[in-house]
Amino acid sequence: MKKLFFRRILANGIPARGMLFACVCVCMVCLPGQASAALSVPESIGSEVSSGENERVANPFSFFSFESFFNEEKEEDPASVDSGPSPWAENERYIAERLEDGSLSLSGTVENGDTAGGILQELTTVSEAYSIVQAAEDTWSLRKIIVGQPFVFMRNQAGEFSSFTYEVNKDEQLVVSCENGKFRASLEKISYDIELALVKGQIDSSLFDCVASQGEDPLLAIRLARVFECEINFINDIREQDSFEVLVEKRYRKGEFKGYGHILAAWFTNRGKRFEAYLFADADGTLHHYNSRGEALQMALLKAPLAFTRVSSKFNLKRRHPILGVVRPHEGIDYAAPHGTPVRSVADGVVTRAGWGQGYGNMIVIKHRNGLETQYAHLAGFAKKLKKGEKVERGDVIGFVGATGLATGPHLDFRMRRNGKFVNPADIIVPREDPVDKLHMGEFQQQVALSRAFLSGETELAEYSPAEWTR
Numbered sequence: 376m377k378k379l380f381f382r383r384i385l386a387n388g389i390p391a392r393g394m395l396f397a398c399v400c401v402c403m404v405c406l407p408g409q410a411s412a413a414l415s416v417p418e419s420i421g422s423e424v425s426s427g428e429n430e431r432v433a434n435p436f437s438f439f440s441f442e443s444f445f446n447e448e449k450e451e452d453p454a455s456v457d458s459g460p461s462p463w464a465e466n467e468r469y470i471a472e473r474l475e476d477g478s479l480s481l482s483g484t485v486e487n488g489d490t491a492g493g494i495l496q497e498l499t500t501v502s503e504a505y506s507i508v509q510a511a512e513d514t515w516s517l518r519k520i521i522v523g524q525p526f527v528f529m530r531n532q533a534g535e536f537s538s539f540t541y542e543v544n545k546d547e548q549l550v551v552s553c554e555n556g557k558f559r560a561s562l563e564k565i566s567y568d569i570e571l572a573l574v575k576g577q578i579d580s581s582l583f584d585c586v587a588s589q590g591e592d593p594l595l596a597i598r599l600a601r602v603f604e605c606e607i608n609f610i611n612d613i614r615e616q617d618s619f620e621v622l623v624e625k626r627y628r629k630g631e632f633k634g635y636g637h638i639l640a641a642w643f644t645n646r647g648k649r650f651e652a653y654l655f656a657d658a659d660g661t662l663h664h665y666n667s668r669g670e671a672l673q674m675a676l677l678k679a680p681l682a683f684t685r686v687s688s689k690f691n692l693k694r695r696h697p698i699l700g701v702v703r704p705h706e707g708i709d710y711a712a713p714h715g716t717p718v719r720s721v722a723d724g725v726v727t728r729a730g731w732g733q734g735y736g737n738m739i740v741i742k743h744r745n746g747l748e749t750q751y752a753h754l755a756g757f758a759k760k761l762k763k764g765e766k767v768e769r770g771d772v773i774g775f776v777g778a779t780g781l782a783t784g785p786h787l788d789f790r791m792r793r794n795g796k797f798v799n800p801a802d803i804i805v806p807r808e809d810p811v812d813k814l815h816m817g818e819f820q821q822q823v824a825l826s827r828a829f830l831s832g833e834t835e836l837a838e839y840s841p842a843e844w845t846r
Contacts, residue, residue: 477532491517669811707790736780
């Protein structure tokens with residue numbers, strides 16, 4: 376029993392104090408006579424001190440409080456735990472927060488080398504971790520977790536598992552809960568606090584730099600370019616003094632910025648001409664951007680398969696090949712871009728080739744409607760799971776810029792054929808998608824008017840309601 380007593384003292388994490396206390400106990404229990412004799416105070420000294428001081432000297436161990444010492448071993452009442460977020464005592468990788476109802480939230484993010492099972496076994500039992508993974512399998516497999524994605528493990532006031540939430544993407548989260556011993560999984564929409572923001576800028580060097588100078592994430596530049604990519608060639612057409620105004624949703628959770636939502640409206644002035652875009656839901660409820668006349672900004676073909684790059688070689692039937700040194704027709708357009716830049720399909724279609732193309736290196740060929748075919752060459756690699764026979768949509772990432780095959784540096788060789796004959800992609804004129812239905816034109820014009828009121832400052836941004844732009 377004495378051994379267990381001392382082990383318990385040492386286990387408290389304060390071995391020096393524990394050993395001192397143990398020694399005192401031994402002296403007081405085993406050597407009562409010697410201890411009392413040694414601690415006796417001569418009368419001559421005792422008469423020269425106050426009663427309080429005499430009491431302190433007569434019992435030098437009175438600074439020990441048995442009650443306070445052992446109270447340190449008592450577990451804290453969950454209700455008394457600080458409710459603020461802080462590293463979890465059992466594993467500082469996770470942030471613990473005691474909520475008002477007494478439940479405990481343990482949050483973290485997926486790190487390199489993590490598996491869902493490994494994370495869950497740090498937070499609960501092996502059998503419960505297995506049950507959570509199995510429950511999620513048919514809804515969204517936890518085998519697909521991605522580094523950097525956040526998750527939250529919840530325990531109720533009794534310390535039992537109540538739910539596990541993993542953010543699948545910016546819009547959806549997987550929720551696995553347990554009620555009466557039964558585990559259930561579901562995909563749920565992520566709830567955000569939405570604020571409407573107006574971002575303006577005038578381009579001095581690049582759209583990226585201009586957006587960043589406004590204190591915004593450069594991702595907004597990409598989003599803006601995609602709205603107007605069928606109207607403006609952001610590779611060749613952007614000039615200094617071009618300007619933009621963007622009405623965009625900002626998403627927040629617990630006061631923290633979590634990215635951008637919909638771009639409700641945007642104006643982009645390029646070379647003195649203003650292009651306008653307004654968000655509106657079609658008859659099926661799908662959101663599209665239209666100009667003020669209700670014409671769709673999206674076309675059947677993108678103007679370029681890349682964004683924010685430059686043309687290094689144009690369509691030229693008499694170009695001298697940079698490696699072979701002979702005159703050989705260049706029946707496409709070369710886009711110089713950093714290695715790994717995403718390459719997108721310019722239209723809906725079916726992949727007819729995804730492999731090695733000799734001098735073209737890694738190559739993708741896509742067949743589209745109306746006898747059109749596009750080719751993407753010198754790629755560093757292909758998008759995950761892309762293969763022959765795969766259907767792709769306009770704007771889908773299909774590969775990444777590289778320098779494979781006969782290439783002097785990283786670039787994309789983009790080519791287009793119509794009815795089997797190579798044509799200059801810059802000459803292809805493609806129709807727009809369907810305009811706003813006439814039955815909904817009045818409703819569309821109302822939203823255009825409201826967007827303009829927000830852009831001009833006539834209506835306060837705080838008056839924005841997301842429900843007005845969806846149905």
